[in-house]
Amino acid sequence: MASQSTNPARGMRDFLPVDVRKREYVIGIIKEVYESYGFEPLETPAVENLETLTGKYGEDGNQLIFKILKRRNSFEDELEHFVDNVKEEFYDDNNPLYPPEIENDFCDLALRYDLTVPLARVVANYKNDLPKFFKRYQIQPVWRADRPARGRFREFYQCDVDTIGSRSMLVEAEQISAVCEILERLGFEDYKVNLNHRKILTSLLDVCEVPQEKHTAALIILDKALKIGGEATIQEFEKSGLRSQGIKLAKFFYQIFERKNKIVLEKERVPKELLEDINNDTFEALEALISNHPESNRGIAEIKEILRFTKIQKVEKIDIDPSLARGLSYYTGAIFEIELFGFTGSLGGGGRYDGLIGMFGKEEIPACGFSLGLERILVVMEERGMFPEHLQNSAAADVMVTIWNEESIGESLKLASELREKGLRVLVYPEADKLAKQFKYADSMKISFVCVLGESELAENKVTLKNMKSGAQETLSRSEIAEKIK
Amino acid sequence: MASQSTNPARGMRDFLPVDVRKREYVIGIIKEVYESYGFEPLETPAVENLETLTGKYGEDGNQLIFKILKRRNSFEDELEHFVDNVKEEFYDDNNPLYPPEIENDFCDLALRYDLTVPLARVVANYKNDLPKFFKRYQIQPVWRADRPARGRFREFYQCDVDTIGSRSMLVEAEQISAVCEILERLGFEDYKVNLNHRKILTSLLDVCEVPQEKHTAALIILDKALKIGGEATIQEFEKSGLRSQGIKLAKFFYQIFERKNKIVLEKERVPKELLEDINNDTFEALEALISNHPESNRGIAEIKEILRFTKIQKVEKIDIDPSLARGLSYYTGAIFEIELFGFTGSLGGGGRYDGLIGMFGKEEIPACGFSLGLERILVVMEERGMFPEHLQNSAAADVMVTIWNEESIGESLKLASELREKGLRVLVYPEADKLAKQFKYADSMKISFVCVLGESELAENKVTLKNMKSGAQETLSRSEIAEKIK
Numbered sequence: 001m002a003s004q005s006t007n008p009a010r011g012m013r014d015f016l017p018v019d020v021r022k023r024e025y026v027i028g029i030i031k032e033v034y035e036s037y038g039f040e041p042l043e044t045p046a047v048e049n050l051e052t053l054t055g056k057y058g059e060d061g062n063q064l065i066f067k068i069l070k071r072r073n074s075f076e077d078e079l080e081h082f083v084d085n086v087k088e089e090f091y092d093d094n095n096p097l098y099p100p101e102i103e104n105d106f107c108d109l110a111l112r113y114d115l116t117v118p119l120a121r122v123v124a125n126y127k128n129d130l131p132k133f134f135k136r137y138q139i140q141p142v143w144r145a146d147r148p149a150r151g152r153f154r155e156f157y158q159c160d161v162d163t164i165g166s167r168s169m170l171v172e173a174e175q176i177s178a179v180c181e182i183l184e185r186l187g188f189e190d191y192k193v194n195l196n197h198r199k200i201l202t203s204l205l206d207v208c209e210v211p212q213e214k215h216t217a218a219l220i221i222l223d224k225a226l227k228i229g230g231e232a233t234i235q236e237f238e239k240s241g242l243r244s245q246g247i248k249l250a251k252f253f254y255q256i257f258e259r260k261n262k263i264v265l266e267k268e269r270v271p272k273e274l275l276e277d278i279n280n281d282t283f284e285a286l287e288a289l290i291s292n293h294p295e296s297n298r299g300i301a302e303i304k305e306i307l308r309f310t311k312i313q314k315v316e317k318i319d320i321d322p323s324l325a326r327g328l329s330y331y332t333g334a335i336f337e338i339e340l341f342g343f344t345g346s347l348g349g350g351g352r353y354d355g356l357i358g359m360f361g362k363e364e365i366p367a368c369g370f371s372l373g374l375e376r377i378l379v380v381m382e383e384r385g386m387f388p389e390h391l392q393n394s395a396a397a398d399v400m401v402t403i404w405n406e407e408s409i410g411e412s413l414k415l416a417s418e419l420r421e422k423g424l425r426v427l428v429y430p431e432a433d434k435l436a437k438q439f440k441y442a443d444s445m446k447i448s449f450v451c452v453l454g455e456s457e458l459a460e461n462k463v464t465l466k467n468m469k470s471g472a473q474e475t476l477s478r479s480e481i482a483e484k485i486k
Numbered sequence: 487m488a489s490q491s492t493n494p495a496r497g498m499r500d501f502l503p504v505d506v507r508k509r510e511y512v513i514g515i516i517k518e519v520y521e522s523y524g525f526e527p528l529e530t531p532a533v534e535n536l537e538t539l540t541g542k543y544g545e546d547g548n549q550l551i552f553k554i555l556k557r558r559n560s561f562e563d564e565l566e567h568f569v570d571n572v573k574e575e576f577y578d579d580n581n582p583l584y585p586p587e588i589e590n591d592f593c594d595l596a597l598r599y600d601l602t603v604p605l606a607r608v609v610a611n612y613k614n615d616l617p618k619f620f621k622r623y624q625i626q627p628v629w630r631a632d633r634p635a636r637g638r639f640r641e642f643y644q645c646d647v648d649t650i651g652s653r654s655m656l657v658e659a660e661q662i663s664a665v666c667e668i669l670e671r672l673g674f675e676d677y678k679v680n681l682n683h684r685k686i687l688t689s690l691l692d693v694c695e696v697p698q699e700k701h702t703a704a705l706i707i708l709d710k711a712l713k714i715g716g717e718a719t720i721q722e723f724e725k726s727g728l729r730s731q732g733i734k735l736a737k738f739f740y741q742i743f744e745r746k747n748k749i750v751l752e753k754e755r756v757p758k759e760l761l762e763d764i765n766n767d768t769f770e771a772l773e774a775l776i777s778n779h780p781e782s783n784r785g786i787a788e789i790k791e792i793l794r795f796t797k798i799q800k801v802e803k804i805d806i807d808p809s810l811a812r813g814l815s816y817y818t819g820a821i822f823e824i825e826l827f828g829f830t831g832s833l834g835g836g837g838r839y840d841g842l843i844g845m846f847g848k849e850e851i852p853a854c855g856f857s858l859g860l861e862r863i864l865v866v867m868e869e870r871g872m873f874p875e876h877l878q879n880s881a882a883a884d885v886m887v888t889i890w891n892e893e894s895i896g897e898s899l900k901l902a903s904e905l906r907e908k909g910l911r912v913l914v915y916p917e918a919d920k921l922a923k924q925f926k927y928a929d930s931m932k933i934s935f936v937c938v939l940g941e942s943e944l945a946e947n948k949v950t951l952k953n954m955k956s957g958a959q960e961t962l963s964r965s966e967i968a969e970k971i972k
Contacts, residue, residue, distance in 0.1 A: 005538075006611035008530065013531065014528070036906045043505075044501075046532055046597075046641060066533070126502065143532070143533065166917055170895060170916050173899070312896045413798045425522050
């Protein structure tokens, strides 16, 4: 057994105390802000019925679902069934009858892949118990059998906030405001929220004569336009047989990108005033191009309403970005994404998806959500040293009580109890040992204060308190210790 | 799709907001107390390599592990390999070559089954990063493919606390003290901690001439002796061919059980004084019977030391129970279990297991742990109505702001922001609607205060605040609102 690997499974991570504390700090702020907006916590099981998840994430997503084997007899029955009835057709290369989903026969459960499908299931299952407007947040891990890479894990947390049941733009505005508040409280300054609307995108593509069936392809190209630049974007359009349309779109985006590039060059904080100007320019350009399209007005009006509401909530780092597409095809209204200067990939995003949440029922239910990527936030905060000092050098306790000798263990325990009652976190060295070793241990644990209860201290009912940073020592009465440490 | 089940998977549960809040309340107290004793948080992945878990939980445990199918090509390769090379031998009833572990060929990962094996893996993997004495707590779900029953789920939380690296009885005393403090803070009064020692059990069995190879069988009978009573216990011993030994053991336990029954009859609080008397009786009886056995003295001395240390920490609900066996065979020293009057099954338990934590390395590492069953604690607290009032009727927000009309949405959002800045959780009704409907909604959400910003209020820059419980309404200046609600 000694030769067995003790690493966590591929793409998974152990979180030692210092890691857990940092994660909990970020999660704590996210929860606190979401709760201040009246969002309520929801938790769903890590394991879902396989049929709940299949067909929800497209072919690519389906391949990344971790599937759980049927137990014992059911599995052996399936195996027998396969051998007796299926295998010949399955291994016949000329027979396309068995697509790659053969493994689904052997599995009945799967690991949660995202937090949206479980939410849709919950909304359908408890519809009589849930309020008319259901505002929930959910901060839980999801699992994807992706190829692990820097910042990409097979177990990672999503922090989702969704409002179910209202078509009001107040919903979008609240979610954007809440997310910005979270980012500010975590110490981010150089971010902005890119905002667009599916109806604006559709109008743009229509006006530039992109045929309906190529909208999705065009959206995928647009999604990376800002990253690859104007020329490469046009080449991409050309490859898709959309050369003339691509040039039209590019001309339109050119003026917008040009101004945006200026902001990016400033690197530092996002200048709010500049953003407001640029947004006005963008609206002007949009209206000039698409205002005749029947869907564009609603898109633009909704975006403007969101801007008006967020401004009231003192959120002004919003950048109207008509090229923002967001991969997922289920969005129906506003879409948004957090951009951090100098960081590739976004810290989170979301939008309105009025068709999806009713997938398990019969009615269409309006919904809008914002998902924060906890792992990315943590990676950036770590790289930039954004955690508060007490988390960078987190200690297991506020004070350690040493053990003088076997006989005095009781006295040390008593002191520890007294200090705990006063609200301190107290570590007791677990055994009688050389004092030097005990100090060394306290030091390695980054503990700031150590109490010594030697013979003379016990005789006088006093305690020697050592400040581990300054090295200063003083002998105090037992009742003074807690105050001194605080 | 509409016909698909929207229930959570079998034995799994969704936690709606009111459930999550109760769970977080209990978990919060557990964490706070553990941290006050210097325990540090650890988190490990939900998914472990299958080989990390196999062979660690016995045959019964192994069958309850949820196993994850290899992905796509690896799975198909295994299937092909099975069809080509394995199936004939597997389905040959005369061939015992393929035991039930055949499914392990198709799987590479598995869901976490407990928190102890992952801890052992972590201790082996990070031995240079972990402190000499590693005190960790871990509160995470585990998954077992058990038959679901009342209070038994397939996904449930364990709350483990373990101290690695010291043989001192201070470790046991600290864990027992911490657990008692948790129970007291949660509001439990009628509990006690049953305490025994593996060396006492071994000595007792030896002295009563139970042969070594029948120790485990005898321990299993003893484990339920208190529940089934003296006569049934002797019958069980008889079935195992241990009639005379059983009578000897029963005689010894008779006097102890008799007094214990008296305590049980009192039902209410556990009388500390009585417990101390009984413990002294128990020690007398034990010493009379086993003091000549070479192992007994260490067992009794360690138990006495634990009692001395816990008493210093004002923990006195400890009941020495020489019949306490605890199922798991890996314990090597003290063992303990929480008993709640009128509740079958324990709320948690643990003990010293000096052999186990080194399973992935070469050295023996001393360890002692206490595991609390979160689900059981929650079940009892729910049955007894032990949650604080604000959790029984938890509201999504402290106050709701209504929307007067489309035009005034901005004013409502502004007020909401102001109230949030003052630390309140504020829900804004998401759309313009009849005021009566908005009040009804606030009522259904159990929100205590509602703000109305009508035309007259807006004109005077005031707000009408309605107390939803009393029905009282008053018109206040915006700055007074927050104070009033608090």
